[in-house]
Amino acid sequence: MRLFATRFSTILPGLLILLAASRGEGMNTLKTNQIKEKEENMPVARNEIPTQDRWNVEALYLNPDSWKEDLLKAKGNAEGPKWPNLSEFKGKLHDPKSVANLFESYLELQRTLEKLHVYAHLRLDEDLGNDVFKSDFGLISTLIHEFSLETSWIEPEFLSLDEDKFQKLIADSALTPYRFYLEKVGRMRPHTLSPEQEELMALSGKALDTSYRAFGSLNNADLTFKPAVDSKGQEHP
Structure with missing residues (x-):
């Protein structure tokens, strides 16, 4: 027994070192795998994503400078009506020709604003x-x-026409491309306010949207959250 004890006492330190080393290697491997898993789950920068997997904002504008040029053109006047x-065309929406000209100008500007908005929104989503x-x-x-x-007056002015005049306006051949929209406006007659009230509602839009935008900025970019832990104790970013 003493011989065994002596031999065991001699080899024990070596065994402990070996076990410690193997355990340490296992722990290091586990930690490395956990780090890799976290890194794989973490969001990556846009420049790390393959080009073919990104949305093509250049299809809208080749560069930020061309976006700004379009923005300046769309901004309108600094004073008075923009x-x-x-x-x-205010006060002229009983005339089919005036309505057609209004729609042409309105839709052209609206398309430009939507294009500007989509580009800016996509760029912001790249990095909040x-x-x-x-x-x-x-x-x-x-x-x-x-x-x-500035365009909040349009629908109330259409609906200020009595029903017969409004239906006659819709039936005019010059407004055939816009008939669906005008019919939709007509259905909103019971729910449309006066021009002054509609303008007030439009004024409140930006203020009412502020809290939502502030929350989005904080939640999506500025705040950091601890990883969620599932029932197995595994962390998920």
Whole structure:
């Protein structure tokens, strides 16, 4: 027994070192795998994503400078009506030709604003913490709000016509491309306010949207959250 004890006492330190080393290697492997798993689950920067897997914002605008050029063109006047080519039709929406001209100008501007908005929105979604993207998105959002405000008179003016005149307007051949929209406006007659009240509603839009935008900025970019732990004790970013 003493011989066994002596031999065991001699080899024990070596066994302990070997066990410790193997355990340490196992722990290191486990930690490495956990780190790799976390890294795989973590969001990656846009420049790390293969080009073919990114959305092609260049299909909208080749670069930010071309976006800004379009934004400046769409901004309208600094004083007075921003878009006089729209406001000049106030009081004339009983005339089919005036309505057709209004729609042509309105839709052209609306398409430009939507294109500007989509581009800015996609760029912001690339990196919600990017101050330049935030600023650009804020600019186009403000412009769209102003567009909504300045055109808030259109539907109430249509509905200020009595039903017979409105139906006669819709039936005019010059307005065939816009008939579906006008019929939709007609169905909203019971739910449409006066021009002054509709303008007030449009004014409140930006203020009512502020809390949602603030939450989005905090939740998606500025706040960090601890990993969620499932029932097996595994962490998930």
